[in-house]
Amino acid sequence: MLKNARVVGLGARLIGIGLALAFVALILLATGAPPFQAISLLITGAFGSTRKIVDVIATAVPLLLATSGLLITFAAGLWNIGIEGQITLGAIFTVGALRLFVDSGAPPGVAILVGMVAGMIGGGLWAALAGLLKIYGGVNEIFSGLGLNFVATSATIWLIFGPWRRPGVGSMSGTEPLPPEFALPQLPDMRISAWAVVLSLLGVALVYILLRGTYIGLKLKATGRNARASFVLGIPTSRYTLVAFVLCGLLAGLAGAVQVTAVYNRLIPSISSGYGFLGLLVAMLINYQVIWAIPVALFYAALIVGSIQLPIQLRLDSSLAGVLQGALVLFVLIIDGVRQRLRERG
Amino acid sequence: MRKLTLLLVLVLLAALALSPAAAQDDAFVIGLLMVGPYNDNGWSQAHYDAVVYVTENLENTQMIYLDRVNPADRQGTTPDQLAEELLDQGADMIIFNSDDMKDGATTFATNHPEIPVIHASGDQRWEEGENFVDLPNLGNAFPGMEWTKLVAGCAAAMTTETGKIGYLGPLINDETRRLTASAFLGAQYCWTEKRGMEAADLEFRVDWIGFWFNIPGVTADPTLVSDNFYNNGYDVVISGIDTTEGLVQANAAAEAGATVFNVAYDYDLACEIAPDVCLGSAVFNWRPMYLAEITEMQAGTWTPKFLWPQPDYANYDDVTMNSTYFIPGTALSEEAAAALEELKSELAGGLDLWAGPINLQDGTPYIADGETATLEQLWYLPQLLEGMDGQSVPE
Structure with missing residues (x-):
């Protein structure tokens, strides 16, 4: 019975994916572009060479960290829209910590470690703020999250154009780059850090264990399912709400730290690269099941990397990948909704 | 699960087969x-x-x-x-x-x-x-835009009625400082030498947007910065950014009845967007x-x-x-066009407007009287020049 339900669930998901692809194909046809070629370019653009596969994995790292964090807040019934700001604060804290080590003579490994921890703290604090506003201020986390995202962006822009600017330069391009030894070591001839990959996998594993096999995870889920009932049954729901925010913020902050130490080596205006919002899509698409986070995050990363070939070869805008990413979630949710309706009638 | 993997592999192979061949x-x-x-x-x-x-x-x-x-x-x-x-x-x-x-x-x-x-x-x-x-x-x-901007500045100075020239600046760095300063030196030269006005009566203000073009929510909006110039008596704006907002907004202001002009930048056909307000374009070729x-x-x-x-x-x-030249626009008056031609032949004959005495914006002497800027002094100009309004370095 359970297995049957799984098969039906998977089938429904495949229908959703098929509809999303058909939708994108229709858009392409309407604009006079060849849909099959475009979709095949997305795939070859992502998997056509070792370098590209490596780029896909590297892109999936921060996305996976953000997704893992969001699975915790979703489990607790929270819409953590503020994740973008939490990634950004993570990046700011990481850059700030690493700047302290410039010319300090400390081993780079220590600096990087402190930078990463600082990033997690930054993300955790920013998330805690959203949590406290919800618990003590009665502010819905969606509104506070949006607000905190704006504040985080403003802080970034201020730092870039102000205290952390390149000497003599006033450019929104980014801050003074950090010394190259403060970047995570990369694999030879590849743009990827094994450390970053390991961290993201650890993040997923931790969330899997937390939600599957721990008492805390159970209480988080209980809070998410029905906060009032949980409270009545003796679960301190406020505390668990805050715990969910902080745990998500730690992982989001780590994603920001990875953006700094593995990709940009400085602070740039869009340091989060939109991975927070994308993580929301991934979490919804996998129906909040941790185990699917890795393949789906890889798939979304593949769309990002593969889409670069669209403007080069077909003169199509890369934002098509974004359309596909959004459409996938939309259609899968629609199919879910339809199933729900049918079940209620049946 | 195994079927799904097989399906994925098949899709991948099909995609590889369908993908267009790489360049010839x-x-x-x-x-x-x-x-x-x-x-x-x-x-x-x-x-x-x-x-x-x-x-x-x-x-x-x-x-x-x-x-x-x-x-x-x-x-x-x-x-x-x-x-x-x-x-x-x-x-x-x-x-x-x-x-x-x-x-x-x-x-x-x-x-x-x-x-x-x-x-x-x-x-x-x-x-x-x-x-x-x-x-x-x-x-x-990098084409020697430093010399073309002298002519662009002259076009602005020959046209302004208010004596107030705005410069729509991108981000602040060595390149943009020296290009902006060149435009100022060209403007000052034509204002005093061709029009016979007092140097002190020429206002030259730079407002920076923070990047080469508009990034909403990150940079200052070049549309608003341009409007701000045109609405505050700066009747000529010299563009220094990658895109054409300065020209577009001059056109909008002119259609609303104002007498304002823009000196375009970068591109040889830039003036075609709004020929009635375009004094010309300082072109990278x-x-x-x-x-x-x-x-x-x-x-x-x-x-x-x-x-x-x-x-x-x-x-x-x-x-x-x-590699770099100034294309006069149709909005340029005959008198101004003649002055530009004159300046060009003077420059061709060896006139160097980067000749001392030139002071930096804070008054520090930069080029002594009787000397001219070396290429290094020109390339790595550390501040704007005395007489220019606007930020030299970010604050």
Whole structure:
């Protein structure tokens, strides 16, 4: 019975994916572009060479960290829209910590470690703020999250154009780059850090264990399912709400730290690269099941990397990948909704 | 689960079979990375048109390009990564077209020593410069806009009725400081020498937006900055950004009854957007440099160079020879046009407006009386000049 339900669930998901692809194909046809070629370019653009596969994995790292964090807040019934700001604060804290080590003579490994921890703290604090506003201020986390995202962006822009600017330069391009030894070591001839990959996998594993096999995870889920009932049954729901925010913020902050130490080596205006919002899509698409986070995050990363070939070869805008990413979630949710309706009638 | 894997593999194979072939085997493929849209009527389009020109005038060459290469438009990517995407499609050389790609260009050139790289607007190849990087495959190119901006400044000074000239600045760095200062020196020269006015009666104000073009929510909005100039008595604005907001807003203000003008930038056809308010365009013509460099690359004889050619006054209107020039616009008065011609012949005859005494904005003497700026002093101008309003360095 359970297995049957799984098969039906998977089938429904495949229908959703098929509809999303058909939708994108229709858009392409309407604009006079060849849909099959475009979709095949997305795939070859992502998997056509070792370098590209490596780029896909590297892109999936921060996305996976953000997704893992969001699975915790979703489990607790929270819409953590503020994740973008939490990634950004993570990046700011990481850059700030690493700047302290410039010319300090400390081993780079220590600096990087402190930078990463600082990033997690930054993300955790920013998330805690959203949590406290919800618990003590009665502010819905969606509104506070949006607000905190704006504040985080403003802080970034201020730092870039102000205290952390390149000497003599006033450019929104980014801050003074950090010394190259403060970047995570990369694999030879590849743009990827094994450390970053390991961290993201650890993040997923931790969330899997937390939600599957721990008492805390159970209480988080209980809070998410029905906060009032949980409270009545003796679960301190406020505390668990805050715990969910902080745990998500730690992982989001780590994603920001990875953006700094593995990709940009400085602070740039869009340091989060939109991975927070994308993580929301991934979490919804996998129906909040941790185990699917890795393949789906890889798939979304593949769309990002593969889409670069669209403007080069077909003169199509890369934002098509974004359309596909959004459409996938939309259609899968629609199919879910339809199933729900049918079940209620049946 | 196994079926799903099989299905995935099949889809992948089908995609590989369907994917279009990479660039033709024997052609020399020029890879161009542009910071803005290829059709921006400004900085990026000037590069795009130049590379198209190369492919039309050099046999067996073709172009592949990627535009909007900036962290706002291509989140999560870096310029060196995007250059490798062009490499995958068969690029035999790469042009990085923006100051913003300096680190990316150097990284890419280091990682791919066999691929010739031109970084437009950098100074990594300048042995006398402050940022020399000795890579065998990284060259620089930048038309001598410093001299063309003198003429652009003159066009503004010959036209303004209020004596207030605005400069729509991009971000602040060595390049933008010296270009803005050149426009000021040209304006001051024509204001005093051609119009016989007092230097003190000329206001010259720079407002910076923070990047080469508008990034909503990140930079100041160039539309608003332009409007602010036009609404506050600055009847001529000289554009220094990659895009055309200064011109578009001048047109809007003129249609509302104001008498305002814009001096366009970057692109030879920029004035066509709003000819009634366009005093002309200070043009980057990348054609001759790119043709010469790519010809050598194709022949295998290329060596990296630091190219910073001054205007070729003997062949001023010849786009096959001259890398930078000022095209007068239809809005320019006859008197102003005549003054510009006069200035050009004076410059051709050896007039140097970067002659002392020149003080920096804070009053520090920079070029002594009787001396002229060296190329290094010009390139690495540390502040705006005395007499200019606006930020020299970010605060």
